[in-house]
Amino acid sequence: MLNEPIPFDPSHDLDALAASGALGGNVALFKQPRGQDLLRRSAPLEEWCALRVRNGVWPYGRTLDGPPAPLATVEGDGLAAAQGINFASQDYLSLASHPAVIDAAMRALAECGPHSAGSAVLLGNSRHSNALERALGELLRCQQVVLFPTGWGAAFGAVTALVHGADHVLIDQLAHASLRQGAAAATRNVAAYRHLDCDHVRELLAGIRAIDGSGAILVITEGLFSMDADSPDLPLLQYLCREYGATLLVDVAHDLGAMGPGGTGAIGAQGMLGKIDIVMGAFSKTFASNGGFVACSQRSARRQLQLFAGPHMFSNALSPVQAATVLECLRIATGSEGERLRADLMRNAVELRALLLEEGMHCIGAPSPIVPLWTGSEAATRIAGMLLARAQVFVNPMEFPGVPLGAARLRLQLMARHSPAQVRQGARLLASAVRRASTAPRAVPRPAGQG
Known part of the structure; x- marks a missing residue:
């Protein structure tokens, strides 16, 4: 089991998080461990993952309680189960609950x-x-x-x-x-x-x-x-x-x-x-x-x-x-209901992109069920993901190997049944988290065990 996370106060200075080393490193450094023992030679990877878990910036392996709805109950990121806006599930036409x-x-x-x-x-x-x-x-x-x-x-x-x-x-x-x-x-x-x-x-x-x-x-x-x-x-x-x-x-x-x-x-x-x-x-x-x-x-x-x-x-x-x-x-x-659901989905995509643009955010690509919100820095992506989870907005922070090194982002996945109010609230909280993450300390020590 990974170590329990340290409780995080959003008002706390992020210097302590940067100093912990949890914002440094990337998976690429651990891709090809050396040594004869196939089972134990990944110990440095486990240490690095545990470091991120302890500091609240390990957004993987979360648990969804109930269907993948626009408003969902999620447990993970070092938090107890909480209900929030779900931009992390793939159910584009909201058919999983139909x-x-x-x-x-x-x-x-x-x-x-x-x-x-x-x-x-x-x-x-x-x-x-x-x-x-x-x-x-x-x-x-x-x-x-x-x-x-x-x-x-x-x-x-x-x-x-x-x-x-x-x-x-x-x-x-x-x-x-x-x-x-x-x-x-x-x-x-x-x-x-x-x-x-x-x-x-x-x-x-x-x-x-x-x-x-x-x-x-x-x-x-x-x-x-x-x-x-x-x-x-x-x-x-x-x-x-x-x-x-x-x-x-x-x-x-x-x-x-x-x-x-x-x-x-x-x-x-x-x-x-x-x-x-x-x-x-x-x-x-x-x-x-x-x-x-x-x-x-x-x-x-x-x-x-x-x-x-x-x-x-x-x-x-x-x-x-x-x-x-x-x-x-x-x-x-493929029927008339599908056309209405696709129209709702595209309305949400266009609206979320427009709101984020107004907030000075950079979304890449074109309107679709996927809205990639650019951060670039792995450290900024980890901080933004953590802040959003604590604000009860669930997203997928993407870094290597999902995307190239230095091209990290938040991948937002929309559904036809996201309400206009959820899209507006989500956009506001997304922009706030990314802004705060972009100004957080970047000088991070190198985690132990990275070759």
């Missing part, structure tokens, strides 16, 4: 029980998962759909099943870790291209084709980048892939259902439905369940995914309850 979604889950539970009891390659499928595959195929105009028990598994499985050692991968430098790790596991021929830079993609494609005229190339991007709230030029990327004989994979984990006409995300918004080579996504952001999928138009590729994507073949399939939950969320998201 009566129809809960009813669908309960009916599936009564009908099929709680467990798939097998891999999808064996006997893990249900009529709910089959219906979900068909519905996703119709929405995306990619009829060959493979389901996965997690979104991470869908990303990793898609890359490792389709790419082998002689192939090439070009991946946006800010793509999800699951995609980057999948690429690294599949081939050594991996190149990261500058974020959203199609000219760099063209340059890299031309360079590969100059030396390898027949090998496969997979280009990877996302519909909405989860830390930067921006989107690529999908028509241009797909055109470049056609020009150079490459294949495009678009991860729509954060935009499908929550954005675009009829919930079709960035692909639908850019007129690319049925035109993207491979679409993959996760259900955990908008569709109130764990799980993920990969969709394409080629039946042969579906077979390749079924038999060679480890997270699909060697994991138990989505449970009937999960599949029924996602299917009902999909029905709502």
Whole structure:
């Protein structure tokens, strides 16, 4: 167990916090510990984490009591359970508490029980998962759909099943870790291209084709980048892939259902439905369940995914309850109610960004369910997160490895059911915390055990 945190008085001078060393260091310093004992050589990492816990700047492993609602009860950050404004959960259309979604889950539970009891390659499928595959195929105009028990598994499985050692991968430098790790596991021929830079993609494609005229190339991007709230030029990327004989994979984990006409995300918004080579996504952001999928138009590729994507073949399939939950969320998201919920969600995003701008804050990206509030400094992010938790505003302070070193931020995640009053109050408290954190002492001693 990590040590108990020191009670923190918000009126206290932050010099003491800086002097503790809890604002110094980063996870990168502990990534590759040395020594023969695999279990004990991480002791310096534990000491550093415990130091942050004792000083109230360890915002991870919190506990949510009840559904992920806009007003939620959270325990952690060294505090007792408290109710506050929740900008930390991923439930973009507020469907996790929707009566129809809960009813669908309960009916599936009564009908099929709680467990798939097998891999999808064996006997893990249900009529709910089959219906979900068909519905996703119709929405995306990619009829060959493979389901996965997690979104991470869908990303990793898609890359490792389709790419082998002689192939090439070009991946946006800010793509999800699951995609980057999948690429690294599949081939050594991996190149990261500058974020959203199609000219760099063209340059890299031309360079590969100059030396390898027949090998496969997979280009990877996302519909909405989860830390930067921006989107690529999908028509241009797909055109470049056609020009150079490459294949495009678009991860729509954060935009499908929550954005675009009829919930079709960035692909639908850019007129690319049925035109993207491979679409993959996760259900955990908008569709109130764990799980993920990969969709394409080629039946042969579906077979390749079924038999060679480890997270699909060697994991138990989505449970009937999960599949029924996602299917009902999909029905709502693609209907008239979904349009109203997306309008509410976008209203909240635009309003929060405008209020923070008025307060002199810097939000990166464009209006979406994700509002990244820039801090830059890891120390400032830790202080702001601590102050907000004590003001009963729950956010996700993001630092390495979630974002590059020196690019820390607060990631705010909005829901359709956040009220205007919650957005206004949240903006005021967010700005106050970031301002105070930005003027806090920065000279911090180096924590013990960092090499």
